[in-house]
Amino acid sequence: MNALASIVVAALMVLAQPFMKTDDRAIVVICHEAPKETIDEKTLERIYLKRKMLWDDGRKVIPVNLPAQNPLRNSFSDRVLRRRHVELVDYWNEQHFRGITPPTTVESEEAVKVFVREVDGAVGYISARNLDPDLNVLYTIRIE
């Protein structure tokens, strides 16, 4: 019986692996104190291009990014910002002329979690597998 149960469990794990992989590769957009509005990819684009500066409850939106070469950032940018690196450089150069700086960058996903816990209005993104229970998920991006 034990042998049969082990085989069934092993078979289920093999069958579930593609779904587990999908979850592992998901990106979750997190904050500490959830805003009132619903977030979609269009809103995230506006947040990360700093065209959305305030949450509806009046708090300042403070997006935080991972470093430029981080694979998770590349996946996030490809999906949400839909711009090539060179286009983003041009965009932020223009924003500098308007007095707007790009989102703050921190070194790691752990640092993203610390940042959103400590900074009111902050929003960041991490891998779904690194999510902690005290953080609110605003949006989930499934990576193909």
Next chain:
Amino acid sequence: MKSYRPTGGMMFLALLFAFIHVSGLSAYGGDEISRKPWEYSLGEGMSIADTGLRLGGYASVEYEDATNDSGKLYFDDLSLFIFGDISRRWSFFSEVEEAHFAQIDVNGRTTTHSNAELERLHLDYMNSDRLGFRAGKFLTPIGIWNEIHAEPLTWTVSRPLVSFLGFPEFTTGIELFGDIPAADGDIGYSVFLQNNQGLQEKTNFRNADHIFGGRVRWLGPRGVEAGIPLLYYKEDSGDRVYMTGFDFSWRAADFNITAEGTYGSVDPESADPSHEYGYYLQGVYSVTARHSLVLRHEYLKGRAADGIFRALSVGGVYKLTGQVVFKGEYLIRGGSMRLEDVNSSDEVLFSSSILF
């Protein structure tokens, strides 16, 4: 040209810094929270200690060789910005620019003079993303080029006449602005008013003591943007101008198309009414991430007896980095324009510039 009037600017600056100091807002920091004091990065400026303010700017050197004049090398722009968030809703921006401050001609003769100008100085209050309020001196929100005119950010050394000749480049007054998310992009709007002399208007082609205008702008998907302005202004001379126009931009992976046009109806105090209109159409093809080719046509019919201006620009751009830019351009000009400071002969131009 208006005389140098530092008093208004100095008073505004004094009031601004007094406001920041007394309110205790200077330590806010905003996005600067994780930035180190004095941290610098090219194209983003430098944090000023822990004030939450940043220092940035741009500089350029330009070589001009027109067929009706000898070649000249200009140290053209040195522009410094200080800006930042001073609270969750308040921010400010200031820019001082020194333009054409040194010139070397073909004989090696050097001339220098000071043209320092307070280009921008404004305080912004964001009530929400849909409604912001601005007070001070700012770039008149008409067209694309006027608001983003820094040498490292444009594709050619020369600037199309239509992007500054038909309206005051600066407004000293108030502005309401905002972005309204729509199903397919954002709708941006701006309404602005000036009812006084402009602050330190040394380079404005059209100086006005009364400006009232607005613009609606659509920021669409796939890199498409389009705008329509409406403007009324009364020049220092008493001439009244009613203006409208359009701007359009399409940015795709390897090319960029930009166009602007204006149409103005001029009602002078002591002459017959006339019209002033023009456009430019510019295409940019990016051969590589660093190399681009530019082709632009422009046309302007000046008011009354000012004449007509035509130009075809062919140019190339090399970006060493996104912020260090080298440009070359050949301008084929024609027409009968008789305005001072408008050259109607062919010209070769080169520039190198940096956004820092």
